[in-house]
Amino acid sequence: NAGVTQTPKFQVLKTGQSMTLQCAQDMNHEYMSWYRQDPGMGLRLIHYSVGAGITDQGEVPNGYNVSRSTTEDFPLRLLSAAPSQTSVYFCASSYSKGRIEAFFGQGTRLTVV
Amino acid sequence: ELKVEQNPLFLSMQEGKNYTIYCNYSTTSDRLYWYRQDPGKSLESLFVLLSNGAVKQEGRLMASLDTKARLSTLHITAAVHDLSATYFCAGQRSNYQLIWGAGTKLIIKP
Numbered sequence: 001n002a003g004v005t006q007t008p009k010f011q012v013l014k015t016g017q018s019m020t021l022q023c024a025q026d027m028n029h030e031y032m033s034w035y036r037q038d039p040g041m042g043l044r045l046i047h048y049s050v051g052a053g054i055t056d057q058g059e060v061p062n063g064y065n066v067s068r069s070t071t072e073d074f075p076l077r078l079l080s081a082a083p084s085q086t087s088v089y090f091c092a093s094s095y096s097k098g099r100i101e102a103f104f105g106q107g108t109r110l111t112v113v
Numbered sequence: 114e115l116k117v118e119q120n121p122l123f124l125s126m127q128e129g130k131n132y133t134i135y136c137n138y139s140t141t142s143d144r145l146y147w148y149r150q151d152p153g154k155s156l157e158s159l160f161v162l163l164s165n166g167a168v169k170q171e172g173r174l175m176a177s178l179d180t181k182a183r184l185s186t187l188h189i190t191a192a193v194h195d196l197s198a199t200y201f202c203a204g205q206r207s208n209y210q211l212i213w214g215a216g217t218k219l220i221i222k223p
Binding site for chain 1: 117122154157158161201203211213214215
């Protein structure tokens with residue numbers, strides 16, 4: 001099993017550009033989520049999904065969209081990149097609701113200039 | 114609203130010493146999670162604490178949970194350099210949401 005795979009690992013965007021961060025898991029987990037990690041702030045939840053076709057907002061959803069067409073894939077779209085979105089992004093998946101011990105991808109370091 | 118605070122945020126210690134990282138949370142959290150992150154790497158799950166009084170140990174690390182005090186601790190015994198990392202605790206706000214502490218950066222000097 002590959003676990004949780006994120007691509008790309010690094011990305012530089014210009015302000016106003018859009019892009020999609022890819023996330024795929026091969027563990028048949030129902031629950032997937034996207035976090036951003038900023039220095040001194042821990043992780044903040046952007047969006048999450050409890051199954052194919054079901055998504056919901058987390059703490060900091062503005063400027064991001066998600067979709068979940070399959071159990072395996074959960075892409076994160078930046079609609080119009082802003083410097084405030086410079087961060088490290090992590091995708092995670094978990095077995096089920098209730099106990100959401102998360103398995104994390106390797107992260108995407110995004111810089112918006 | 115659940116808030117999670119860790120202290121200290123930075124800790125430098127000598128090998129062989131013992132120390133404790135504290136994780137306080139503001140409202141009810143059914144479960145408490147501890148993770149480890151090495152520099153530039155992803156997060157690795159260490160412990161999941163499910164109920165009051167829960168204690169889990171793995172090697173030189175031991176985690177405990179006191180839901181009445183809304184406190185979890187991560188105790189390091191006889192620290193070794195390999196334990197240098199950033200440690201995060203997270204509380205569970207609902208079935209689907211974790212709320213994270215800011216992390217404790219631990220440096221263990223030989």
